[in-house]
Amino acid sequence: LLYTIKFEMADDSEWTGLPTLDKCLHKVWKARVAGYEEAMKEFQSLKDKPKDPKFDQYVGNIKKFIIDSNANSQEKGCAAALMFMTYADCAKKVVRDVISGVVAKGLNGKPKTKDLCGQIMLMCVEIEVVTDAREEMLEAFSSKQPKVVAAAVNIVTSCLNQFGSKVFPIKPLIQKNILKPVMEHKDGKVRDEGKALVTEMYRWLGETLAKLLPVLELKEVMLKELEDEWSKVEKGVPERYTRSQQAKMEEEEEQEDEEDGGGGGGGGDAGGAEEAEEEVDPYDLAEAVDILKLLQKNCADFNNMLQDKSWKVRKEALDALLPLATDNLKITPSNDFGSIVTPLSKIIAKDSNIVVVQLAVKCLGGIAKGLRKGYASYAKETIIACLSKYKEKKATVIAVLSDCLDAVVDTTQFALISEHVIESLKDKNPAVRQETVNFTVRLLGRSKASSLPKPVMKELCPVLKNLLNDTVGPVRDAGAAALGTAMKVVGEKFMTEYISDLDNIKKQKVMDVYTTVEVKFPFGAAAAAKKAAPKQAPKKEELKKEETKKADPAKKPAAKKPAAKKGAAKKGAGGGGGSAPPPKKENKQKIKDSEEITEPEMTDEQVTEIVEGLFDAELISGPPMNSA
DSSP states (O other): OHHHHHHHHHHHTTTTTSOHHHHHTOSSHHHHHHHHHHHHHHHHHTTTOTTOGGGGGGTTTHHHHHTOSSHHHHHHHHHHHHHHHHHOGGGGGGHHHHHHHIIIIITTSOHHHHHHHHHHHHHHHHTTOHHHHHHHHHGGGGOSOHHHHHHHHHHHHHHHHHHOTTTSOSGGGOOHHHHHHHHTOSSHHHHHHHHHHHHHHHHHHTHHHHHHGGGGTOOHHHHHHHHHHHTTOOOOOOSSOOHHHHHHHHHHHHHHHHHHTSOOTTOHHHHHHHTTOOOOOHHHHSOOBOHHHHHHHHOTTHHHHHTOSSHHHHHHHHHHHHHHHHSOSSBOOOGGGHHHHHHHHHHHHHOOOHHHHHHHHHHHHHHHHHHGGGGGGGHHHHHHHHHHGGGOOOHHHHHHHHHHHHHHHTTSOHHHHHHHHHHHHTOSSHHHHHHHHHHHHHHHHTOOGGGSOHHHHHHHHHHHHHGGGOSSHHHHHHHHHHHHHHHHHHOHHHHHHHHTTSOHHHHHHHHHHHHHOOOSSOTTHHHHHHHHSOOOOOOHHHHHHHHHHHHOGGGSOOOOOOHHHHHHHHHHHTTSSOOOOOOOOOOOOOOOTTSOOOOOOOOHHHHHHHHHHHSOHHHHHOSOGGGO
16 A cells, blocks of 8 residues: 555656646646646636737647546546636637537536536637537537437537527528437437427527428427427527627627716616527528429429420429429529420410419419529519419419519519510500509519619609509509509609699599508618617717816916016006007807806916906006005
8 A cells, every 4th residue: 555655656746847738638637637727727817818828838739628538637628628718819729629529528428527518619609619619519410329419409509599599590500411310319318409409499580490390301290399399488589698799788888888977887788689689581591402303303294294285284294393393492593494484484474274374373483482583584584474464353363473473573673674564554454554553562662762773763653653544443543552652662852753743632642652651661761760870979088088178268278478568568557658458358168058067276377377368457457556
């Protein structure tokens, strides 16, 4: 026993005098523990010096702290790594290394070690290296160890819960190869963590998430369980902020303190929470689907079937395309869509079978929604075909045509299709005119003034004005609605030319629409919002300077009069011919009643100078002694 004690003492003496980093990398676990403890003290002492060169020597070794082979020393190593990530400016350089170490050895460690690894991940998000940290952490989702997967999913859920979807984006998580294996994992703990993650996503996305879940192809039982959980949650609000957000909030709090005289503290969190989240477009989160490839697989003879004389064969071809076009939120762009769009547009314009026409319209509307800007080159021919088909009086046909047109027009610019819209507004068929005006109203209602060029509006507005004299009542009403909506978007000044000479009844119709219609981008709304925004509070230095300027009238004293003039004044007063110069007028600053007036103390010399600038020398000196 004595030999063992002496051996251990001798062994300890080998590393006790080593530098901190050498201890951290030593083969003896006790040495590493001592090194980690010393490193933490060093990091703590440098917390106000994030760019200190002493941090740099640890950059290439922090991962080794986390993957320590001894469970006891690993815990200390993770604690030291967390402190390094918290205080070191160079921590951003090692995020990938650190999180890869967490995934490799940290997540299957002791509970305390796993907790520290979670805190390290949160700190990586706080210092704003989100992408690298997330990508490394998602690697753990495919681990063969269920406890590693469960721990990784839990950490990702915590990141979203603490920082919100603006800082920790959800889009990279909604991938079939990432979430589905977790949701259908054979281990119950992993499945529970998966449900918790999806529920957390719902807190931030709301019903938008429900539209994206079909991408994951989850089982009905799982979807039902998720819906039950969603009914219990509230909208997400960030509980933790990144370094840049913290700095901004501190600045806002200082400004509020200055404005409110110290009573505005505590408002920063609320302001940060309000602007933390932004609307998420499901389209941006969806995975693109190559429907042309799937169509070739499901219906190889599609184009020939579209040209078949039998309407049933044409319908069969469109039935194969419809689910591909409408069930996929995002479609993979391709130059080959012309081989589908052109024949479908011809069917819409010329096919006599209403069932086939409706299917063709739905297919093109779905493709336009799935391609968005990728559909722009096909928009013109689709719009021409759909507008011409408005001659059909069936409500079901008009509904699908309107839905398709609304989807297609969002893929292009109004200037590129305005010619065809104006031509359709002049169509001899009143049904075509009426539905084209209704389409124009919808288009204007969600357009910005900047997207409606003046030359185009100068061509459109006279046509709309002429519709006020149409022989069909609904067309006249729709024309008034279009003019009123246009005025709401481009402004009264521009539209005055087109409504000033209308009779009172027609003008009142247009103005009634103008005052009541709701549009997405009303004219002048952006400028009004900017004008209504509170001005930035002045800085402390400026406030002090202004207060001093107002309160200290002696700051700019009157200049001393030359001695010669002073003497001449006395001589003139004693019976000579000279007269004293008129006193200078002092510019007095207006002070508001609400401001508090302060009078600083002045020296005798300052008082004398001011008096000499205001009164004659005779008044100051008094009458001559011999005048009595």
